Amino acid sequence: MHVATGALAGSATRSRRRAAALGPLLHLACDVVPHEDIPSRTFETASGVAAVLILAWRRGVDAATVGAVAASAPDLEHILPLPRPRGRPLFPSHRWARSVPLRGVPAWLQLALAVPTIAALARRS
Numbered sequence: 001m002h003v004a005t006g007a008l009a010g011s012a013t014r015s016r017r018r019a020a021a022l023g024p025l026l027h028l029a030c031d032v033v034p035h036e037d038i039p040s041r042t043f044e045t046a047s048g049v050a051a052v053l054i055l056a057w058r059r060g061v062d063a064a065t066v067g068a069v070a071a072s073a074p075d076l077e078h079i080l081p082l083p084r085p086r087g088r089p090l091f092p093s094h095r096w097a098r099s100v101p102l103r104g105v106p107a108w109l110q111l112a113l114a115v116p117t118i119a120a121l122a123r124r125s
Helices: 002-013 016-032 043-061 062-076 107-123
Strands: none
Touching: 002 016, 002 043, 002 062, 002 107, 043 062, 043 107, 062 107
């Protein structure tokens, strides 16, 4: 969902600078909404990377691609060995994400919304 919302915002703003600025805010907004996480970190990572690569292949480094990268970048701390001051995650919403109940927007619905969004944006190059 992070890649799709970032790409959609970037496409709407038509500005790489605005897309880059909106990305982390969209990530925060998506984290705040109660939702289920995809149970497989491998699938989540691979599908996010694939979505960004598809956008970059079809659109180049335009605002949609920049927005997709910017909105998903905070999750890099889940897969890269980044510093954790005082043992806490760097991105604010990741510090209290576990206090958000696992119920909410189901993972399947997030995918059902993200896939056609990425596909539509990849077609409009």
